[in-house]
Amino acid sequence: MLNWTREEKYTKLSDVSKEDYDHLVEKVKNSKWRQTYHIQPKTGLLNDPNGLIYHDGKYHIFHQWFPLGAVHGIKYWYHYTSEDLLRFDDLGIALGPDTPYDSHGVYSGSAFDYDGKLHLMYTGNVRDSNWTRTSNQLIAVQQEDGSFEKSDAPIIIGSPAGYTEHFRDPKVWKENDTYYAIFGIQRDNETGTAIIYESKNIKDWNLKGELKTNLNQFGYMWECPDLFKLNEKDVFVFSTQGIAEQESKFQNIYQSGYIIGQLDLDELTMNHDDFKELDQGFDFYAPQTFLDKNGNRLLIGWMGLPETEYATDNEGWAHCLTIPRELTIEDGKLKQRPLKALEQLRTNKETAEGYANKHSVKLHPYEGKQFELIIDILENDASEIYFDVRVSKKCATHIIYNTETKQLTLDRYESGIISELNQKQTRETILEEELKQLRIFSDTSSLEIFVNDGECVFSSRIFPDENAVNFKTSTESGQVYLKFTKYSITTGIEEL
Structure with a gap:
């Protein structure tokens, strides 16, 4: 893997000459490892799938993107649409690090409908001169021309009391007349968990509390939380960091998995079975789920892992998304099948x-x-x-x-x-x-x-x-x- 300075990692695409970027585009195109039916980055590094939704007759798929190389640098959201999840229209950059509230990266989040318009909620990453992080939560709304307009100010600034600056990856859903957002976060004692906010109008969000599970000392950070109902059960999917390998379990550097049970949304308690990994392969992380046009629950993951080298790194690109998978619960077990x-x-x-x-x-x-x-x-x-x-x-x-x-x-x-x-x-x-x-x-x-x-x-x-x-x-x-x-x-x- 090439060594990148902090300055290079936080160079924006707009600060690179067209000639230099076009050269990188050609270099990536000539890679013999380019995929043919998986979403992959035009250049640079792809990671988490974001904003997966079927809205107004189209599927929207976004992914995290650092355009200038195969490292985790300053992040953008890249945007595709599709009518069938087979063929995609490339719409380019949807969100970039261009405000004081996301100046050091547009981090992961989700999509939802509000008043008939497509909304995105995401984490804006900000660093000060001492490189101290602040995590802000922002909303962007799709305009008639397809672009996204960001809110003037964050809906949530910084982390709530009792938690570190590792506060990110909102997943939004609606129940009855209330919107909820679940976030991955790290407690002050450096253990991972998830918290839930609620809102009636998507502008004013109140902390409802921490999700209570029996996984109280389960890694040092939870990322990309996703909470949904499936076959009359509640499923909580998240990606955890800091779990020790156990025989044939937890063999990757970080894990993505789920628990199945029953959630009491008023008390924020979840009675559940054991945590199970979603994928037993070498390269899978940060999945997100969404409903297709027929109401089926689909999942797409990042086919890659952080802090891991790949053969394409020196060619200026890395990673792809998985194919879509349909989820069901059968005999108490979560099953994943390729999109039909x-x-x-x-x-x-x-x-x-x-x-x-x-x-x-x-x-x-x-x-x-x-x-x-x-x-x-x-x-x-x-x-x-x-x-x-x-x-x-x-x-x-x-x-x-x-x-x-x-x-x-x-x-x-x-x-x-x-x-x-x-x-x-x-x-x-x-x-x-x-x-x-x-x-x-x-x-x-x-x-x-x-x-x-x-x-x-x-x-x-x-x-x-x-x-x-x-x-x-x-x-x-x-x-x-x-x-x-x-x-x-x-x-x-x-x-x-």
């Missing part, structure tokens, strides 16, 4: 089925890096099954299933450049049911692996060589009968 509309991107269907065993490795010479591969396990008496994805002579990403323990492992030790950047190259989980299906979405430099029709997901960036397009299966002992259905995927997002 993604099936419209399928082309060139290929099918095959047959046995694989220890002595007969089946190689499938599939062409292309952009595909959806569905693997159904129809019979299995193997002790361990190996699925190798994006295979070449030098590279392969391994998926390993142990029949006895039901442990599923993603191993990217041989996935390419990424193997040089992280010490531990495996992610594991124990399945509740036997492995019956893998549904794999491959883009140029990523994999999203949906297990057992949404039981769990592994999202990861990979950076293999140009020839890594094949797939093969084998077993440790015994044999397995498999059915393969593979689709090529046409691009859903034009190169910016």
Whole structure:
């Protein structure tokens, strides 16, 4: 990763010459790792998805953006719209750090409707001459020309008593005639939690209180909180920092997960089950949910992590968003399934089925890096099954299933450049049911692996060589009968 000075990180796009920025744009366009059906930054660094909403006949997707390089510098909001979440219109910058209340970064937030107009609530980051932070909460309203006009002053200035300056990421919702906003925040004792404000008119906000859960000493900061109802349950999604690894749990630097239970909004108490991670892969953080036009709850995450190096860093860009996922609660468990509309991107269907065993490795010479591969396990008496994805002579990403323990492992030790950047190259989980299906979405430099029709997901960036397009299966002992259905995927997002 390149070393950036503080001054360089806080250089605004407007302070860079057109010639220099155009040169960066061309450099990024020439990257061999550019995705084809995932939202990615035009240049620089993408992180949290923001402001996800279906409003007035269109989906709006914003993301955090530092335009000048693959570092966390001064942040903007970048804006897309879509009618179907498959093809997107690039509307460019929606919010920039251009007022005294967000001078050092337009941080994360959410979107909501008020009086028929699209509103954004976000955190403005301000630093003084001693580099002390102040977090302000602001609102911006979309105008008839599509631009956003910011409020003259913050609706909330600074942090409430008892909490540090780490106060951010409002998620707004409405119940009855009241608007609520939940924020991630850090207590003065440096533990993470969430607080809720309420308002009748979205201008005057009052602190309702701290959300009471049984996670009182659970990391030093909670980010990107999201509270919603789903299948008659209350779900609280948030991203926590400072949790120690526990066997196959919490293996990334920071975690994103959820609790399910019942919320008493008057008392701000939530009776809930255990915290569970949303994604078992290497690269997933800061998800946000929203309702589609039919009232289904969708989730999009950042396919990346803070403080982590990636192969594209020296090319002037990093990260992408995940594909949209539909959420349901079934038998008390949260399931994630790929947005059904993604099936419209399928082309060139290929099918095959047959046995694989220890002595007969089946190689499938599939062409292309952009595909959806569905693997159904129809019979299995193997002790361990190996699925190798994006295979070449030098590279392969391994998926390993142990029949006895039901442990599923993603191993990217041989996935390419990424193997040089992280010490531990495996992610594991124990399945509740036997492995019956893998549904794999491959883009140029990523994999999203949906297990057992949404039981769990592994999202990861990979950076293999140009020839890594094949797939093969084998077993440790015994044999397995498999059915393969593979689709090529046409691009859903034009190169910016």
